Amino acid sequence: MSDSELRYLSTCPVGCNAPLETTAYVLPEGALLRCTACGQLISQCSAARYWQSMQEFDDPQGTLPVTGSEQRRFRRSKSFLDKIAKLLGQPAEQIRLLDVGCSSGAFLNTAVKLGFRAEGVEPAPKAAATAQAAGLKVHQGLLQEAGYADGQFDAITLFEVIEHLQQPQELLQECQRILRPGGILLIGTGNAASWSMAAMGARWEYLSIAKHGGHVSFFSPESLASLGQRAKFTVAAVHTRGVRFYEKGDCSKPIYRIAKLAAELLNIFAALLNKGHDMAVYLKRS
Numbered sequence: 531m532s533d534s535e536l537r538y539l540s541t542c543p544v545g546c547n548a549p550l551e552t553t554a555y556v557l558p559e560g561a562l563l564r565c566t567a568c569g570q571l572i573s574q575c576s577a578a579r580y581w582q583s584m585q586e587f588d589d590p591q592g593t594l595p596v597t598g599s600e601q602r603r604f605r606r607s608k609s610f611l612d613k614i615a616k617l618l619g620q621p622a623e624q625i626r627l628l629d630v631g632c633s634s635g636a637f638l639n640t641a642v643k644l645g646f647r648a649e650g651v652e653p654a655p656k657a658a659a660t661a662q663a664a665g666l667k668v669h670q671g672l673l674q675e676a677g678y679a680d681g682q683f684d685a686i687t688l689f690e691v692i693e694h695l696q697q698p699q700e701l702l703q704e705c706q707r708i709l710r711p712g713g714i715l716l717i718g719t720g721n722a723a724s725w726s727m728a729a730m731g732a733r734w735e736y737l738s739i740a741k742h743g744g745h746v747s748f749f750s751p752e753s754l755a756s757l758g759q760r761a762k763f764t765v766a767a768v769h770t771r772g773v774r775f776y777e778k779g780d781c782s783k784p785i786y787r788i789a790k791l792a793a794e795l796l797n798i799f800a801a802l803l804n805k806g807h808d809m810a811v812y813l814k815r816s
């Protein structure tokens with residue numbers, strides 16, 4: 531078997547039929563590859579390493595916020611939900627929302643609290659069980675196996691899902707099928723065209739499969755728009771935020787503090803220019 535057959539990703543996940551080139555971003559799994567058509571960055575990790583890293587991250591706590599960050603998490607989730615309601619022009623009570631990859635249900639819980647008719651789907655058994663135990667409506671398994679009806683939802687959210695997939699097009703096509711015409715698909719993922727990536731390169735923690743299990747495919751606003759177009763979505767809005775020059779422990783404490791202050795100032799400009807490292811792309815179903 532050749533190296534590319536052992537790799538988890540051997541072609542551009544966006545669906546381009548273009549050659550991949552080697553970049554100077556060297557991770558423990560090898561240099562990141564770049565699609566010469568859409569610019570997508572791709573890990574060379576093996577399929578075995580990918581599945582091993584995914585196993586390590588199935589825990590009952592899932593995405594539940596650590597104590598002290600609940601308020602911040604709630605505000606962030608609320609800003610996504612407010613934007614979805616605004617784009618749809620509907621009140622929360624009328625919006626049927628599906629959170630795909632809902633983990634232990636942190637986002638779903640906020641959506642339900644704010645009045646959305648929200649449910650979730652999650653393949654990881656322990657995380658799904660935590661969400662169900664909290665009284666949330668969650669299907670444990672893959673979206674494609676859940677059997678939702680055509681046009682059943684007004685909105686779908688996909689947080690921290692798409693950077694894991696070999697063929698995200700299949701997932702987007704299923705989202706297209708179960709969304710009503712004019713429905714909104716919100717995709718949250720890292721931004722490889724961010725200033726944090728430009729400053730830190732391979733040191734950017736988001737790229738680390740050891741710290742973020744299963745992260746293998748890194749989007750920019752452009753490559754995500756291209757993926758959306760292939761599944762017949764148009765871009766309704768793009769929001770990015772967050773700038774970092776150092777990860778904690780990469781430099782001395784005083785330098786880290788100064789860099790953090792500078793990054794907070796730059797955050798305003800990053801958001802205006804779509805250069806933040808946290809990216810939210812709102813796609814509209816045709």
Ligand SMILES: [Zn+2]
Pocket residue numbers: 542543544545546548565566567568569570
């Ligand atoms: Zn591509």
